[in-house]
Amino acid sequence: MPYLALDTATTSLSVAVGERGKLFGEATTQLSRNHSVKLMPMVENLLADLDLDPTQLQGFVIGRGPGSYTGVRIAVTAAKAMAFALNLPLVGVSTLDGLARHGAVSDALVVPMLDARRRQSYTALYENQNGFFVKIQEDKLLVLDDIIRAINSRMVVRRLDKTKPAQVLLLGDGAENHRDELQEKLGDKARFATSPAQNFVRAAHLLDVGIPLLEAGEVHDPATFAPEYLQLVEAEAKWLAAQQAAKEGEPS
Missing domain, CATH: 3.30.420.40 (ATPase, nucleotide binding domain)
Incomplete structure (x- = not known):
């Protein structure tokens, strides 16, 4: 049923x-x-x-x-x-779980961002571990600078694991609304939705x-x-x- x-x-x-x-x-x-x-x-x-x-x-x-x-x-x-x-x-x-699963088969760190105004987003962190898509940071309301810090902090851990690329997939309207700044501060690590549907x-x-x-x-x-x-x-x-x-x- x-x-x-x-x-x-x-x-x-x-x-x-x-x-x-x-x-x-x-x-x-x-x-x-x-x-x-x-x-x-x-x-x-x-x-x-x-x-x-x-x-x-x-x-x-x-x-x-x-x-x-x-x-x-x-x-x-x-x-x-x-x-x-x-x-x-x-x-x-x-x-956020529903948004993040657009990246469930990605090897990148997956960061959904729902815009909450005033440079804030609702967000969490996800990644594949041993074949399972898992949540590694619970839902939070963060300003953009703190989201970037959280991503960079996790990237330090990922660099120690040679099987995980130093890339982050950013999804949602929060990512799109701050795309330029995220791209500027995260550089070539940043990846975004390849179709509008991936932000829904x-x-x-x-x-x-x-x-x-x-x-x-x-x-x-x-x-x-x-x-x-x-x-x-x-x-x-x-x-x-x-x-x-x-x-x-x-x-x-």
Whole structure:
């Protein structure tokens, strides 16, 4: 029985259906808005095209972010509702995992970058180790200079391993938006997506990550499952700062 994957954390809207090692179908669009309007019709159309009823699904894999605050919540909310309604398990995986797997067969260090404005990106580090594509640095929100430092630090380790080339594959809109500076500071180590599609998150890649977790019973409770933001909403951050300033100004 198949699984359904959803991701709405970025400008990409992607849904996919498949089993371990087998993709049944996928639909991905590159939109800047209206994920909340488009998501469920896209799911319904994909299931109809595959002659599947929702009751035939076995579970859900959800891109839990990081990414757009509003966007992340759309897939998470939809998945929680479906999991409750169908009494099915769900697992949340990093949206960065879905982007990084465009480089799963690369020998380079793979660095997905989702733009977070102010020269910041959501990012993580991945590489192939003994035939397995593994995450070697967890999701972080970093400014561009710190991303470059993290890459160079890992390159020192890779140079000691003669089997790994001193190259880095940079993916996502964060990489494209800062391409010139990354190229300048990383030099001939830097590689970028060879097609626009490699900068989009694919739900099919989320299936690759999430299905083994579901089958191992590593699931999330729909009641408590929440997005991964990595930073506070700007309004919330300002409110907390104001509260802290007011507290510090109180007489002791």
